[in-house]
Amino acid sequence: MYLKSFRQCILMIIVGILAGCANLPLQPISPQVSLTDFRLVNLGLIEQNYLLKLHLKNPNPFPLPINSLNYQLQINDQVFTKGMSNKAVTIPASGEEFLVLQVASNLMRTIGQFSDLKTLLNRNFNYRLSGNVNIIDSGFQLPFEYQGEIPLLMFKKSDF
Template structure:
């Protein structure tokens, strides 16, 4: 049986290289996505399209090079708006960038939501925003972002009204 001899300097070099590679896959903090504008686009058949302005904030010490973003927004358990884009800006380390994305609102989803709102008009709106950001660098990682909460309905204040 043949024995393979490996020198100590080679083993030391291999250990250093493995340690360096392990440091490349450090933690990636999720970027923040904020809606900055909404604009209705012309209706297309039974689908309303909405242009959404986004601000992408990078809290990491390295630049983000994204290759795609997919967003969905639901209200009261109804999937409402969906969209995707591959036209994303470069986001510098500890910086931000602006992007635009077109989301679609299907007529059926809108009708389902209106039906639920009519049944419970005083209940708060539950929203859920989900986004998937696919990065080119570092290391072709996929980030999933999610935000959920509720929006309280506005109530008319009629308690102080007086008749004259």
Template sequence: MKTFPYARIGGRSRRWFLAGMAAVLVAGCASLRSDYEPPAVMLDSFRLLPSEGLAPRFALGLRVVNPNPAPLPLTGLSYDVALAGQRLITGVARDLKTVPAFGESTVELQAGVDLISGVLLFQQILATSPSDEIDYRLRARLSTGGLTRLLTLEESGTLSLANWRR
């Protein structure tokens, strides 16, 4: 029968071992701040880029706001953007900036859409007048490299189509 190394520890030593492990667990839980406030991710800019193929490319500027007293190291980000109720843009990014404590940082991302979704989007844009707006929803999932620091954030609003037509 196979035994684990801690099973061979004597009675008194076993109690000290378990007490030490409990102290480490309590210290780890105490380091998780109960007053931690989730950061905010906002769509700061959204513009059409010159495309080399048939599918359109976009530049997304995301502003990440950290309302906490500790820096927020961003190790990764996945995101999707829905326009007019359709999820059109998805992407990922890695090796991002650290957002300072009580600060904000802007992340510039490039994204593309699949050809069919792009054609449908541009048909809708061309069919509307320049004063019209289009609804958007941004969903971002941030990884800060920690155990419990996978954050999902959403923002929604409207975009003016007048800025896209130049």
């Protein structure tokens, strides 16, 4: 009789512990942030304006409500631009979202001098995108880093 009561008591304790753990907040996993498009929008002598389209993928089983994003973009190991976006976006659970940033930089200083414009237009460049996203009402700053290749100065109708 005591054994049966003891087992029931242990079972209730285990169920209570598991129920308590189920309500603990999960530590979110950093989203995957990559550069999907890079467009020149204004060509100036000293400074150019660009639109960057970032692809945000959420690996978490819950939505990620982001209130800001700090970023640094390097092209061929040179800092191209860095800054902060205060555009709020919520990435759905196990889903994706896009974020468009307008940035200013001097591309020629970043990638160096090329012998002709054709060489520049037909070349892919290595990039590294890094930073962190800030999750609304949580205090979490989730870091991200992505490396890849992208063609620069794409002159085609924008999909932004």
